[in-house]
Amino acid sequence: MDAPSQAGSPVVPGRGTGSHEVTVRVPATSANLGPGYDCLGLCLDLWDEVSVSTLDGRGVEIDVTGEGEHTIARDESHLVIATIRRALADLGHPDPRCGLMLHAHNRIAQSRGLGSSAAAIVAGLALGWGIARPGQPLDRDWALAVATQIEGHPDNAAPAIFGGAQLSWLDGDSASAADVISHASGARESISVSAVHHVDLEIDPRIHPVVFVPQRRVPTSAARAVMPHSVPHDDAVRQVLSACLLVTSLSHHPEHLMAATQDWLHQPFRRDLMPESADLIDQLRACGVPAVISGAGSTVLALGTTDQLAGVAGADTRDFAVHQVGFGAGVQLHA
Incomplete structure (x- = not known):
């Protein structure tokens, strides 16, 4: 999973896991496809696998193998962890700051245009949903809206969530990345589910x-x-x-x-x-x-x-x- 590049140490090492474990597989994506800048993307059969367990108390334990294993942060700044926290708060979980143990095996190359950040965000949203809404199917429209708020555009998030090839866009003035969450500033501007749209595109089986x-x-x-x-x-x-x-x-x-x-x-x-x-x-x-x-x-x-x-x-x-x-x-x- 893509994350801030600084290395770190687990905040609270060595504790036993709680009873609630959630696992996701999240795909690589390719956006733009040439002329479809910020609106066209497709899902590739290349996956990161991530699991999270809740822990007693606070803090995080993070284990990463594969892509980025030597550079990804092992603290609360890890993008999957930060997005899980965001999802838990958004979904009204009683303890969004609960302790978390994360295991990730990454196959998606990072900072190479394969949607590693979108994959991390979508994984975090799905994991947060699994903790807050156990047994319920993921609300993919909700995930797309929140992922777009975090990313600034839906072209990678849409295929990561819905698969295949996707055409995606934002309503009206929401189409500007300046109107959505900024990682640098931490500003939070809301995007409603109804403001983000996607259309499944057929892919010719010969391609x-x-x-x-x-x-x-x-x-x-x-x-x-x-x-x-x-x-x-x-x-x-x-x-x-x-x-x-x-x-x-x-x-x-x-x-x-x-x-x-x-x-x-x-x-x-x-x-x-x-x-x-x-x-x-x-x-x-x-x-x-x-x-x-x-x-x-x-x-x-x-x-x-x-x-x-x-x-x-x-x-x-x-x-x-x-x-x-x-x-x-x-x-x-x-x-």
Whole structure:
């Protein structure tokens, strides 16, 4: 699970667990998909597994294996723990500051554009729900609203919660990330469940995802900082065409994925932050592979049919971990 990067020690080590244990599996996600900036995302069959038990008293015990095991905080700043606390308070739990023991096995690479922060937030919300509402199915609309409040946009949270491919957006003025919770300031502005929307998008069964994960990390904040305040009108028109074409290409016409994954809104401005990834995209597209930056980067996502993906062999991928992952379902809660 993604979390603040500082290492730490358990606040209260060595206590026995309480009787209430909850487990979740939460998937990686890829947002933007080229032209669908901040509104399109899909769920990948790559999972983090997290369990939490309540403890007597206060404090936390945290055990992490896999991605981030040497850097993730072991205190209350851990993003899953902080989100569990938020969920418990939101759901009216009698003791939102209860002691917690967390075990996480992470497979989602962090700060690589695979939705690790959204996965941590969705995991925390589902775990909090399992503690506060034992035996009840997760209210996924509630989870999406709160996750959006924390993240600032729903494009990763929606597929992490509902699975598959999702188109998601906020009503009216809520669409600005400035109107939602700020991790830096701690400000809390409410977003109602009815203000966040998502639509399930059909995925043509001939389409398969492949991810190329580099060593380079790109913080989302850095990727957003290089974005311009405006783009030329002609580029905006081309972007609208690509985004519309992408929806129909995903559902029924994968033969148009090369044209549908063109982007003029964010990828050109982020190339210098991830030169190896930008170069790989150029190579893949030259070989006929529909390839984009996954989320804010630095992972590269290829979407295509078996014939389209055959072009991967023509690209130099030696500096990338290559995974044929498939599409995934939404978060799974076991309470």
